[in-house]
Amino acid sequence: MTAIRARLAPLWRLLPLVTQHRGAFWWTLAAGLLTQLGVLALGLLGAWLLTLTLRGDPTALAPLVTALLLTAALCALTSWRESYVAHDLAYRVLADLRVRVFAALRRALPPRTRPRHSGDLSAVALADVETLEWLYAHTAAQALVSVVLLVVTTWYSLVLDPWLPLAWGPALLVVVALPWCTGRQASRRGAELTAANADLHAQVVETVAGLRELTEAGALERRRAALAAGTRALGRAQRRLAAVTGVETAVADLAVAAAGIAALAIAAAGSTGDPTLAPVTLTLATVALGPLGQLSSLLRNMGPLLASAARIDAVLGAPPATTPPANPVPPAFGSLVFEHVSFRYTPGGPQVLTDVGFDARPGEVVALTGPSGGGKSTCVSLALRLWDPDAGRVTLGGVDLRDLADADLRAAITAVPQRVDLLTGTVADNILLAAPEAPPERLRSVAAAAGLLDPAAGLPLGLATPVGERGRGLSGGQRARVALARALLPEPRVLILDETLTHLDAHAEAALTAALRVRAEDRITLVVTHRPATLRAADRVWEVRAGQVRPAEPAAT
Numbered sequence: 001m002t003a004i005r006a007r008l009a010p011l012w013r014l015l016p017l018v019t020q021h022r023g024a025f026w027w028t029l030a031a032g033l034l035t036q037l038g039v040l041a042l043g044l045l046g047a048w049l050l051t052l053t054l055r056g057d058p059t060a061l062a063p064l065v066t067a068l069l070l071t072a073a074l075c076a077l078t079s080w081r082e083s084y085v086a087h088d089l090a091y092r093v094l095a096d097l098r099v100r101v102f103a104a105l106r107r108a109l110p111p112r113t114r115p116r117h118s119g120d121l122s123a124v125a126l127a128d129v130e131t132l133e134w135l136y137a138h139t140a141a142q143a144l145v146s147v148v149l150l151v152v153t154t155w156y157s158l159v160l161d162p163w164l165p166l167a168w169g170p171a172l173l174v175v176v177a178l179p180w181c182t183g184r185q186a187s188r189r190g191a192e193l194t195a196a197n198a199d200l201h202a203q204v205v206e207t208v209a210g211l212r213e214l215t216e217a218g219a220l221e222r223r224r225a226a227l228a229a230g231t232r233a234l235g236r237a238q239r240r241l242a243a244v245t246g247v248e249t250a251v252a253d254l255a256v257a258a259a260g261i262a263a264l265a266i267a268a269a270g271s272t273g274d275p276t277l278a279p280v281t282l283t284l285a286t287v288a289l290g291p292l293g294q295l296s297s298l299l300r301n302m303g304p305l306l307a308s309a310a311r312i313d314a315v316l317g318a319p320p321a322t323t324p325p326a327n328p329v330p331p332a333f334g335s336l337v338f339e340h341v342s343f344r345y346t347p348g349g350p351q352v353l354t355d356v357g358f359d360a361r362p363g364e365v366v367a368l369t370g371p372s373g374g375g376k377s378t379c380v381s382l383a384l385r386l387w388d389p390d391a392g393r394v395t396l397g398g399v400d401l402r403d404l405a406d407a408d409l410r411a412a413i414t415a416v417p418q419r420v421d422l423l424t425g426t427v428a429d430n431i432l433l434a435a436p437e438a439p440p441e442r443l444r445s446v447a448a449a450a451g452l453l454d455p456a457a458g459l460p461l462g463l464a465t466p467v468g469e470r471g472r473g474l475s476g477g478q479r480a481r482v483a484l485a486r487a488l489l490p491e492p493r494v495l496i497l498d499e500t501l502t503h504l505d506a507h508a509e510a511a512l513t514a515a516l517r518v519r520a521e522d523r524i525t526l527v528v529t530h531r532p533a534t535l536r537a538a539d540r541v542w543e544v545r546a547g548q549v550r551p552a553e554p555a556a557t
């Protein structure tokens, strides 16, 4: 029982999303109920018509035919309405769910440890969320409607022929008990299918993104073989799940068919002593079997549904990379200071920074240098508060970064990363990402400061230059300039350049360094670099080596 409860827990946690759309849910339920009751009424009216004809009683024929026609029209209307409202509800809930998944990804990323594959995460956000459409559009309300319909038909049957419900009682037991018997197997197979699907999705995303690298490395053929293997694995998982659901379907169909035969026998035996009632009792039995079949198909789809719900639940429950402050403090301007900072990526893993202390003052260009793997980029990540130090603190103007609201922090400290990935659009679109409402003159001014408007930048279309996915169509230097303009747009108090200038030639680097000095008397510029020219141009240099930071002489480096 505890195992079943644990398996269902992610689904229960996701169900309350429906409560935000209570109105739409009740509409779905009402439309579903009306449709199913309409189908029942339609069958019964037809059956009564037959019964009265058998009895040779023409008096009620006309009103019955009228009622039959009206009910048919009503049924068509409610059936259309049910389909519309059920899907409307489902897609509203899915939209909420996607927003939640993206918010959770935003909170939890970047993770300190090895990140989950982005293709796998996009499979959660797209495929798994889509699987839940079935839960919200077809499961919750339909299950309730099926139960109500079963109660109504059983009650009416008891009125007409107390033996009749005996026909579907055992079938009901089989249909309800079946998922409990095959549940463990079905959810294991469902989880396998979902995992194989996500794996293939991740492989396809990575292959498409890395087509150039794969071509250059001559690895396309091997990749194609890996994709084919992934497709075969997906096929195997589908077959295994189908084997389980096939057995369930066969047993459930057998039970429903047996119930139909039993109902036929009971109705034919005419326990009421009135054989003319046979059409009515038969119709009742048939209609009662409908919800049974629906319930069984609902329960059969639980495997993949539970697996997708568990994957979404894991993303929603992922711990945040940093916790927002309960009472944010307004940003203050002053030095950026690392105070006794220690950091490791994984608990018990190697200490990457040990009791590190250094500062950068307003108006200064401060360089971080040192051997590869020394910890420079880790210092940059902590200065951007991608993660918090395990010990010590990072402050700006005396305020712990942990006490700044996220929006204030992102406006105060910006960075140009080592590897610049741009989005599809134009150069202007990419710069404005940081502040879409920035006036055109500000846009031009940061573009000019980053050297994008110089003829030497090689962009004759200037800000209107189209940019392909991940910055395709621009050179490394041009991308770095676009990222620099974007970082300058919010007028940051701290600008971090993580090996940015290495994308530029010596002449361009000198011009850019000089440009960054202009009107930067209040700004802290932190440059991660190995280049002697940049180190010489810095006001102060800190050497980061084996997780320790010590001052170095600009001229000596």
Ligand SMILES: Nc1ncnc2c1ncn2[C@@H]1O[C@H](COP(=O)(O)OP(=O)(O)OP(=O)(O)O)[C@@H](O)[C@H]1O
Residues within 6 Å of the ligand: 112, 113, 114, 345, 346, 352, 370, 371, 372, 373, 374, 375, 376, 377, 378, 379, 544
């Ligand atoms: N996400 C991570 N998970 C685990 N270890 C990491 C992670 N990122 C970096 N490290 C490790 O932390 C140490 C410091 O890495 P960091 O990237 O800060 O060095 P760096 O000085 O910037 O190197 P480089 O000059 O090559 O960029 C290295 O040993 C690196 O392997």
